[in-house]
Amino acid sequence: MQAMSNRAPIPLVPEQCAVLSNCRDAFCKAVEAKFGCTAIFHNLEESDSSGCNASNLSAPELRYFKQLSKGVKVSVWKDDLTRHKVDAVVNAANEGLNHGAGLALALCNAGGPMIQKWSDDITGKQGIVPTGKAVLTPAGNLPCKNIIHAVGPCLPSNPTKWDVERSAPILHKTIKSILDVVEFSKLSSVAIPAISSGLFNFPRDLCANIIVQIVQEYNDCNGFNGRVVEINLVNNDEPTVQEMERACKEFLGGPNITGSYSGAVTSRDQSFSSGNSFQFENVTLHITKGLIEEQMVDVIVNTISDNLDLSMGLVSKAIFEKAGKKIQEELYKNKKGFVASGDVFVTKGHSLNCVEVYHTVCTSRSGTRAKQILYEVVLNCLMKAVSAYKSISFPAIGTGNLGFRKQEVAEIMMQAVAEFANKNSRKKLEINFVVFPKDIEMMEAFENKLNGVKGRMKFHSAMPQSSAFATKESTRNETPTLEISSGSKEALREAQAWIMNMLGPRNGTITIMNNHVIYFGQKDHENLLSLQTLHGVHITVFFKNGNGGVIITGEPISVSCGAIEVESMLCQAQKDFALDEESDLLYSVVRWQCKDAPWPPKVNAALEKAYLARNKEIELHDYNIKVNLKNKFVVDCFGQTSSVARTCMFKDYSPFRLDSNSFYARTPVDGKGFLEMERKVKDCGLCTIRVEKIENAALQQIFELNRMRIKDKTVHLYQCVSAQFCDLICRVGFHKDFAPPAEQKDGSGIYFSSTLDRALKLWNRQNEEYIYIIQAQVLTGKSVIGSPDFILPPVMGSDPLKRFDSLTDKENTHVIFNGQQALPQYLILCGKPTSSAV
Known part of the structure; x- marks a missing residue:
């Protein structure tokens, strides 16, 4: 991974502040997914107070902190659980994990539709989650790693004393199940709300007592085996926060002065302000x-x-x-x-x-x-x-x-x-x-320096899997600024151009071209309807002549907000599609199995990627197990072990020869290879900025299998792609939706050109500062003249199962319909002659 060494500050005007205040998270995710850039905000919130609409949520408020004897740290917070920064937040779920109301709905709305999908996967495999139990899923777009879905008891709207007494032991079991998940998954911090006290009608005061007592018992019994674990009791309504604070003081004693905190501190019990x-x-x-x-x-x-x-x-x-x-x-x-x-x-x-x-x-x-x-x-x-x-x-x-x-x-x-x-x-x-x-003198010295630091220091964080959260620089009386950082100066320039298009003045319309719109599901279309209402814009989804996208119209600021949210949705659709394609690809070349039963493709892919990354173990939350990748055995939640096997379907599948700790790699090309590419590019009136060799051990095996089927020599062909799809092609190969030409004159397939100059004409990139070209080995096999009506190659002769391998325009264009007939070899980054000095 390249260091984030290139930076570009972008001063923001009030209208741009208003846009980014409304869709900050979506903006950061889109910039990361499209360009691999990190967005850092400086002074944005302070400028919001003078004209931009920032979030009206209050700051997290710490009410109580106590470090217990075995290392457990308990705190009470008044905060919105959807933004609380911990390893896992707890959701008050029902047995069917249907997140349609209350806290569950709020977490789903903030975390994205995948939370419901992951929950549906669990109930689809094991049925309902019994009352008193808890299960773990990823957290989607929430600022935490996981969600623990805990099913507490549900009482009538006016519960009797008997109802409460019958339900109390079940709530006791629910809280213990939450802590068991925390320990099994080795989480360091968890945020627990007042389970069952809201829509499920359990008395608030008794709920607080039970939660605190179970936490105390778990600590006293050394349930976390000496690990330091932060348990944050988080609620956003004042009466519940007060009950949690009361219960903690009653059962755990008075608060400590110091301890570990997961957020901003404004405690009234602290000795410092x-x-x-x-x-x-x-x-x-x-x-x-x-x-x-x-x-x-x-x-x-x-x-x-x-x-x-x-x-x-x-x-x-x-x-x-x-x-x-x-x-x-x-x-x-x-x-x-x-x-x-x-x-x-x-x-x-x-x-x-x-x-x-x-x-x-x-x-x-x-x-x-x-x-x-x-x-x-x-x-x-x-x-x-x-x-x-x-x-x-x-x-x-x-x-x-x-x-x-x-x-x-x-x-x-x-x-x-x-x-x-x-x-x-x-x-x-x-x-x-x-x-x-x-x-006193030392205290004053530290306080003076701290106040100065608040006005000078710039801090930011980089995300894994993925994306980075925007941060603010706490300064005063300075222009609000958006800073973009990247390891690539070309990506930085492209990100700047995209940002100006999203935030710049326009006639009230933005058109986003991206074929991944065809992968939008019902939830995505419901989100589009919500965006229309939320921002007061009109959103139209289109797909014509092999090109799809979204048109947003309305007032300029509202259009910008809607467009950024749609871009984030499209990036998520692309990410989901890539994961599916990658899972199927790896499932074709290697199988991980336990007890002679192979794991499904997505789990198989997760195991293989972790194995190639040389991780020692991986947790499979859906199965509630851990897999030791080094010694190849699995441990379930009861401590029972089983052996694990990794079987390669091809003897030549050898990703360990790559230096990337992955099944694919991109490495710079210099010397003779670079000069040869430079000559070809120069003949087209462009300059060569960078050439990378693409290697993919999994794609190579599938390609060789198709070579034996087609029994023909490969040809070197070219394809122009946008920057957003370069790494995707390196990972999973070619697809018709990654680089559709302006017009699909020869059929609805994957287009290539036999020469660089023809590729530049087929994919008109004149308005772009940088041009990305991929050279591939392609199995064209037996070809026939193409037509816009072809969605598959036509039949050869009388056998309906025997079709041509590709289509052609008799000149320089070739169209295949199976991405496994092409293997990416080189990625060539070109620019206009003036771009080389960037």
Whole structure:
């Protein structure tokens, strides 16, 4: 994966702010899916207050936090569950997993139609989910990884005492099932609402009591096996939040001062205000008064001298006295040879309220080198902690024997956090700067630096599977800006052009050309109707002469909003289509099976891709099992194991020869191969920017099988495609909907041209700055003159089952109807002569 090194800032006017405020998530997903770019917003929300319609949701509010004895961290939040950032959110589901009302509908609307589809897949395989049970699905577009669908008891609208007493043990079972799923799936954080208390009529106060009691029992029984797990009790209505807070205080005791948080902190029970806290995506920084040795976090940082004597220095001595003598003994054992300034030694927490202590060695030397060592020590501790833990506390390092001024310490430590936040993109970490209660000067220094950092730092996060969430830069009195970043400057330019088309002034119409509109299902068309009503636009779906798309008309701002939402829907349809094609392709060349029964294509593909990526194991949530890919066995939820087999259907299927850890790869071409391509492109009046060799171990096998069937030589042909479909063709091969010509004069199939210049005419890309051409090996076999009426090649002779292999226009155009007759070889990126200097 290329580094996001190319950036382009785009200043936003109020009308553009209004568009992006209404469809921010859809915009980010579309930019990522179409161009592989990340969108980062700066000052957008602040500008919204002066004219742009931002979301009217209030900020997440933390009401209570408590770290329990076995490592479980319980918190109460007032927040919208559809935007709460945790590993999994819990849905209050019914037995049929029909998400048609209440919280279930809200999660589906926010997460997308796939949530209902995944739920239908579960009930289709195993029937209803019994009351008291919970199942796991992916979370779609929600800002979490998974949804736990928990079926709680359903009571009458006016329940009797007997109804409640009969249902209480079932709710008890439901909450335990949720926690069992969290443990089995090794989730680190979960958001649980007041299950059964809404539409299912269970009394709110008793519901809160049961949830908190089960969490407490699960912790006391070490249900998470010592893992640090955050359990967030999240509701958006004030009465329920108050009941959860009451139950926690009643059963768990008063709140802690510090702990791990999954969102913005505005707690009334904290010893610091929101002004002393700042969150940048997955990193949260708190400035708080307290004693470092009393911190209840995963890691405490200590400062020591080079002789490793813990009795020297106020901070070190306080930690030593609290932890006990064994921490000194362990520290001495860890010493190996010469101790240098900047070294970090790790010990257990012993009697401290932490898992580990990072002992940092800093010298008393002054000057630039000493400041650099302090900076590196803080940064190294953060990088070490985030790999295994969720929270870390630092004292004010360097103000004692080291002799740094307090303003210097605050600035250096803040700079280290800023650097770490920019590097850390995926894992959560809570950072606490703990100031001795009487050190007012140090507290003021940190607060002043924090306020400055809020106005300067730029933080962003990159998504896996997929897509990135937009973030904001918390600055004031600056122009709202959209920043696009990409590893490719060409992709960056194309993304900019698309954005200007989406956000720029127009006559009230946008036409989106994309044949994946034919894969829209009923839910998608219902969403289009909803978009019409929501934005007050008119949406028309069309498909004519092999080209499909969507036309949106209305007021300019509304049209922009609707068009961006439609683009996001089309990208999702393309993603789903690609997954289906990829699953069928891999199922043709390799089979994963257990107990002599092969897994279905999508599961088979997931296993094969994880195996090629050299992952040790993979979880199959629909089956509630884990597959050990290295040793090839499966473990179910009861701990029972079975052997797993991987069988290659072709002896020559060998994806491990590729360097991509996948079944396909794209590698740059230079030297003679590049010069040859450059000459061909130059003859067409274009310049060659980049040439990549395409290798696909799965497609190769299927292509060779068709070569034996057709018994003919391959020919080198060309196809022009848009940037959005390049990687898709590399993954799953050619398809008629990826690159339809303007007119399908020779039949409804997959078009190729025998020369580059004819390809440029067949696919007219004159208005595009960059042109993408794929050279392929194609099995044309026996050809016949084409016609617009052909949806299949015509029959040869009297045998209705024997058809021609391809169609032609007798000149340079060839049309095939089976994508397996073509194998992509090279991707050539061309530009106008002036584009080469971009």
